[in-house]
Amino acid sequence: MTGDVVRQWRAAAADDGAVLLDGFHALKHALRFGARVRIAATASRTDALVLARELAPDLAARLDALLVELPDRQLRELVPRRHPTGVAALADRADAAAVRAARRAPRTAPVVVLDNPRNLGNVGAVVRLAAGMAATGVVTTGDTDPWHPGAVRGAAGLHYATAVARLPLDGLPAAVPGPLYALDPDGEDLRTLRLPDDALLAFGSERHGISPALRARADRLVSLPMRPLVSSYNLATSVAMALYHWSRDAGRAGPGPR
Template sequence: MTDPGPDADPLAAWRRYAGPCVLLDGFHALKHALRFGAEVPVAVTGDRAGALALAEELAPDVRDALDGLLAEVGQEAYASLVPRPHPTAVAALAVRPSRAAGLRALAHRPRRTPVVVLDQPRNLGNAGAVIRLAAGFGATGVVTTGPLDPWHPTVVRGGAGLHFATAVERLDVGELPAGPVFALDPEGEDIRGLRLPDDALLAFGSERSGLSRELRARADHLVALPMRPQVSSYNLATSVAMTLYHWSATGDAPRVP
């Protein structure tokens, strides 16, 4: 994919790249994507001065990159390019990492941080929130099984551009990377008595029906989160956050400076 060049019409460039690229919706999604090495061929804004002022305040590390990328197109033109205008009036298109690169990252051994597996997820926003969590904890990646596309625009919006900070792929259960599978299930062993290994696959069932038969058969351990009796379940992203925190507190997770 070639750079359209600084003098190109940004709207024409947008139309050129919109098909094969991933929409980065808002300043923070673009900020995160740039921090983690995304290739961004076009970025537009309805308020260039406002976007650069925001960068000066919140993300000075990417301010110069944004200065070179952002093309002001006016509020009306900006709004015509996105499904729902973002309050920061910033949008960009980024090249999706290759599947081969994602699979290499997931398969690399020794693996020093877990892989999060979402088994047959249904909610796009929850999937995006999980990817944001996984990136924050430095997880190796997030794998989904089933029909949900983890690169769907709604998932990317929920992930705030952090798809580029971790490997994100869709696989069948039989294609999961090697490693012990710790699957969350109400009938499992209390997580508070366990140490989750760094190379674990942490698997979470769907919001409605729990673990699939295939994933349950693949699991090495069933693990339960502490929960008050008569409470049915936690939100998916909450369950992932609790589990990743337990791993980080009991294993060899990288420490935040």
């Protein structure tokens, strides 16, 4: 039985269409938001089902049927690092569905664009924010895969609660239409603007900001309020400030100055 589970896991993990759900909370959120989970393993079914009854009673029966137990040593061999909850799973990626969702019109919430992000933890934190704030989704440019296990771990599996995809910068306007608001220190103060529901809110890296290519495509440059001599905010903090500002006016008509 154990050998069959290990072989099934390794076969699924070798598929580029599979994504690692690292930990109980990642599996919980993936199931709640419709992920197709291929296999789920735990070092202790008893402990995992206790967590399910305490933290996700709506999923307890599904998890009872889904989870298979593996010796802790073998679970550690299958994952990059064992999550403290002793739970891991493999599920289908949802990139294509994400792009379709981001293209859907009329959009009722912004799409967050991360311009060539480098830190997987930051990408995951932004996805978690987007899911919590009911943004349409998160689109990244550059080489970093937003479905990398490190990003999925940082988002606690909430990639399935919003649209998450990677797109080339030059394909962005066609794939995800809408006015592009780029965060830049030289932009207009966010507090003087109303962000439209169909906006693309673009954020650069903490060190370099948005790229010249994205800056040239922007319909509007927007700045966050910041004390003099402070160089930058954390990426996730910047996204949170912008989405919160948008949420205060969600459902009200028209972009532009108040």
